[in-house]
Amino acid sequence: MIRFSNVGFTYSESPSPTLSGVDLAIGEGELCLVVGPTGSGKSTLLGLMNGLVPHFSGGHVTGEVRIDGRSIRDHPPRELADIVGVVGQNPAASFVTDVVEDELAYAMENLGVAPEAMRRRVEDTLDLLGLHELRDRPLPTLSGGQQQRVAIGAVLSASPRILVLDEPTSALDPAAAEEVLAALSRLVHDLGMTVVVAEHRLERVVPFADSVIVVPGKGAAIEMGSPGSVMAHSSIAPPIVELGRLAGWSPIPLSVRDARRVATPLRQRLSSAEPPAARARRGEPAASVERLFASYGAVVALEGVDLEFERGQVTAVMGRNGSGKSTLLGHLAGLRAPDKGTVEVLGAAPSTLSPKELIARVGMVPQDAGILLYRSTVADECETADRESGLPAGATAAALDRVLPGVPRDHHPRDLSEGQRLSVALAVVLAPAPPLVLLDEPTRGLDYPSKERLVAVLRELAADGHCVVLATHDVELVASVAERAVVLAQGEVVADGPAREVVCHSPVFAPQVAKVLAPEAWLTVEEVREALAQVGR
Amino acid sequence: MIRAGATTGRRATLHPVAWWLWAAALAVAASRTTNPVLLALLAGVVAFVVAARRSDAPWSRSLVVFFRLGLIVIALRVVLQVVFGNRLPGHVLFTLPEVPLPSWAAGVSIGGPVTAEALLQATVDGMRLAVILLCFGAANSLASPYRLLRCLPAVLYEAGVAVTVALTFAPELVTSIARTREARRLRGRPVRGIAGLHGLAVPVLESALDRSLQLAASMDARGYGRRAGSLTRRRQATAATAVGLLAVVAGVFGVLDQSFAKGVALPVLCIGAVLLGTGMAFGGARSVRTRYRPDRWGVRATVVTASGAVVACAFVAANALGVAGMSLELYPLSFPGLPLAVLAATLVGLLPAVVAPNPLARPVPVSSAPTVGMVPPVASVGPQAGETAA
Numbered sequence: 036m037i038r039f040s041n042v043g044f045t046y047s048e049s050p051s052p053t054l055s056g057v058d059l060a061i062g063e064g065e066l067c068l069v070v071g072p073t074g075s076g077k078s079t080l081l082g083l084m085n086g087l088v089p090h091f092s093g094g095h096v097t098g099e100v101r102i103d104g105r106s107i108r109d110h111p112p113r114e115l116a117d118i119v120g121v122v123g124q125n126p127a128a129s130f131v132t133d134v135v136e137d138e139l140a141y142a143m144e145n146l147g148v149a150p151e152a153m154r155r156r157v158e159d160t161l162d163l164l165g166l167h168e169l170r171d172r173p174l175p176t177l178s179g180g181q182q183q184r185v186a187i188g189a190v191l192s193a194s195p196r197i198l199v200l201d202e203p204t205s206a207l208d209p210a211a212a213e214e215v216l217a218a219l220s221r222l223v224h225d226l227g228m229t230v231v232v233a234e235h236r237l238e239r240v241v242p243f244a245d246s247v248i249v250v251p252g253k254g255a256a257i258e259m260g261s262p263g264s265v266m267a268h269s270s271i272a273p274p275i276v277e278l279g280r281l282a283g284w285s286p287i288p289l290s291v292r293d294a295r296r297v298a299t300p301l302r303q304r305l306s307s308a309e310p311p312a313a314r315a316r317r318g319e320p321a322a323s324v325e326r327l328f329a330s331y332g333a334v335v336a337l338e339g340v341d342l343e344f345e346r347g348q349v350t351a352v353m354g355r356n357g358s359g360k361s362t363l364l365g366h367l368a369g370l371r372a373p374d375k376g377t378v379e380v381l382g383a384a385p386s387t388l389s390p391k392e393l394i395a396r397v398g399m400v401p402q403d404a405g406i407l408l409y410r411s412t413v414a415d416e417c418e419t420a421d422r423e424s425g426l427p428a429g430a431t432a433a434a435l436d437r438v439l440p441g442v443p444r445d446h447h448p449r450d451l452s453e454g455q456r457l458s459v460a461l462a463v464v465l466a467p468a469p470p471l472v473l474l475d476e477p478t479r480g481l482d483y484p485s486k487e488r489l490v491a492v493l494r495e496l497a498a499d500g501h502c503v504v505l506a507t508h509d510v511e512l513v514a515s516v517a518e519r520a521v522v523l524a525q526g527e528v529v530a531d532g533p534a535r536e537v538v539c540h541s542p543v544f545a546p547q548v549a550k551v552l553a554p555e556a557w558l559t560v561e562e563v564r565e566a567l568a569q570v571g572r
Numbered sequence: 573m574i575r576a577g578a579t580t581g582r583r584a585t586l587h588p589v590a591w592w593l594w595a596a597a598l599a600v601a602a603s604r605t606t607n608p609v610l611l612a613l614l615a616g617v618v619a620f621v622v623a624a625r626r627s628d629a630p631w632s633r634s635l636v637v638f639f640r641l642g643l644i645v646i647a648l649r650v651v652l653q654v655v656f657g658n659r660l661p662g663h664v665l666f667t668l669p670e671v672p673l674p675s676w677a678a679g680v681s682i683g684g685p686v687t688a689e690a691l692l693q694a695t696v697d698g699m700r701l702a703v704i705l706l707c708f709g710a711a712n713s714l715a716s717p718y719r720l721l722r723c724l725p726a727v728l729y730e731a732g733v734a735v736t737v738a739l740t741f742a743p744e745l746v747t748s749i750a751r752t753r754e755a756r757r758l759r760g761r762p763v764r765g766i767a768g769l770h771g772l773a774v775p776v777l778e779s780a781l782d783r784s785l786q787l788a789a790s791m792d793a794r795g796y797g798r799r800a801g802s803l804t805r806r807r808q809a810t811a812a813t814a815v816g817l818l819a820v821v822a823g824v825f826g827v828l829d830q831s832f833a834k835g836v837a838l839p840v841l842c843i844g845a846v847l848l849g850t851g852m853a854f855g856g857a858r859s860v861r862t863r864y865r866p867d868r869w870g871v872r873a874t875v876v877t878a879s880g881a882v883v884a885c886a887f888v889a890a891n892a893l894g895v896a897g898m899s900l901e902l903y904p905l906s907f908p909g910l911p912l913a914v915l916a917a918t919l920v921g922l923l924p925a926v927v928a929p930n931p932l933a934r935p936v937p938v939s940s941a942p943t944v945g946m947v948p949p950v951a952s953v954g955p956q957a958g959e960t961a962a
Contacts, residue, residue, distance in 0.1 A: 085793055087792075087793055090792070091788070111792065113792045113793070113795050113797050116794055116798065123790070129786070129790040132718055133629070133716045133718045133719070136865075137718075141794060142794040144863060145794060145795035145798060145860070145861060146795050147862050149862060150862055154864070157864070173627075173629035175629075175630045175747065176629070331628075333932065368758060369757070370754050370758075390759075390760045393757065393760065394758070407755050407758060409774075409775045463759075464758075
């Protein structure tokens, strides 16, 4: 279906090619996973599959890309729209219409599908992605995860033969992500649809994949193979593969089921060790909300939330898409004034503070992190951030290097990859080290090494007595960094306690390691490694 | 109570064209008077209807933005009058130092005596423009431009997209300003006052422009602008439609304007109508596009449009007949009278606040992201033979 022959691609004004010598063939009915470090060219590779690169991005292509026999050279994206459906990284940016239902019908209208068929397919898609309750909602009022599902539905409804998705689950809660992946896997198995997915959260996608393409970046050759063979030696691997390598399992298991079947000896070895206990430390409260109510028009976002956030602690706020996580963070950051109830950050109501007073207390990275950046180059952005926060020159740049080294300094923030842009925003907010740090989905587009570095930075902040609050769907991140977890549902707190307990007791939020080693409450490969070292000696 | 298509439709909304026609009619009415009381009344009617019948969608808030824009227009008009305006005689309020200008700039003056009459005239002129802007904002609030686009005939669709992108720019800008201000607050930069405006324009324009580019890419990727049949035929149809439309506009103008030669106007109108009809028929037949659940024109839509038409007709007629009180009397400076008939007609414009369906009447489902099993058959989403109309 998709064939690349000796393809190279160079963005205009870029000295070195982003991709070179790419040869690959993706067959019909294959679910192909594209992995690689942040900013390695995965999105570019995906863009080539429907001609948006180079028809919209500019740049120079060598070699030949054929999609179902049509060359992207003489077929602009619109002429490929009946074969390829593309879901971009930022779903909100792809919306053409204003209401969910119209958005689902848009591509079909362009392709000239008969009205009755269109109506039927829209209904099917609404059901397939669980969108029927949202059909009349204006698109801008949807939560990030809901928007993601609408964006997927909008291309799915036109029933293309190839579906290309760039990080389709990064904005979704674990349950919704599984549903989307299950739907994709069913499309592959029942209809022979070809699906290409770029994803950083491999733990979610690897079990479904038929083949894996590794884009190593920095001009290195692209590799393609079966998930088992690639994962056995890949530097980018989900926790379950890391655990398999640690335990010396062969072949490396890719799903929880496979791992559990071979994990009995490991569980026995670990039975004499205890998972590290939660530290019983109570710091001073840095922020608190009392009886907080918030709503958007008729939609209630928060209903009487009572929470206190302590210094020296990393708290993860979890919950379904649209459960009120971002709204809670928005209140703590003083972006919204409470409808009812009080919000207090270090003894003041954040919504009444002047911007200067506010950032002395709170630093926040919103979900759409790029909005924070407003200078024309990364270097300029870092220097401005230094000046504005009164930091020594180079502090922000150093913080950026800690999270993600090698972000090109002369690029405009908009020309960076999603993960790179997020890293710059993280650096800008984390460098001045405000007492309260709020991060909304801080791992979108970040690869495993970047995530590990972010975890290290956050741990350090907590150890220095800062209060860190994350709103995230990334259970592996929660497992490795959070001490406390709060679960929201429909604007109410439904669980609040030590992260280990909250996470392990939920089939939805449990990380892979916990699932494999249940009933013992191990959360990360790191913990298991340390425990094994103690037991072994 | 009127029961019409609107209640049986998928959403409790009025046909978008009805809203835009109503707003356009009120704008026409505003352009026909310089009586500040009537202008204020029109603004009140517009604001009341929007308050009563807008949805909770983000674009519904654009009226406030247009209201502010209107205030700026009035202020600007007054300032320009004070500094550059033509010097109306009358009650001198104060005198600005006059700047001597070279002879080639005759007719333009800077400074000089400022009269109450001049200020009043400038204010009312500004008000008239502000009310017209407000009407545009009302149309944006009540029916998003995208919904309007859906109603265009297929042959005009592509031209319509350009217009819609331009129209969405306003609501897009509002959202963009709000988001940029949030981001500025998070970066500790001022958000209020003059300091808050500094450096706001570039990021806001940048993000609005960015959004347009992404929109274009997304539309293309989803098949917008696919061709059926030959390109030349389609171009011919589009050209015929465009020329026809221009001819019709020119013809209508000629028929209405007394100074235009009647012998030319009527034939131009007829030729234009024929061209327009042919272009639409051929263009429509060649378009691949199909339409998903088109909006239905119901009795309510007719009533709303008619209520706007009543207001517009009353103002146009009163203005043409020279009814006293339609324009501001400067000499002698006096409080303008109120033509009762026109006043009554203006209140007819309030009808939509009762007649149009309330989009908020049906409660919006609160729950989000339900955990729904993937029960429905996937096969029906797949490609099926004979579904394509083309």
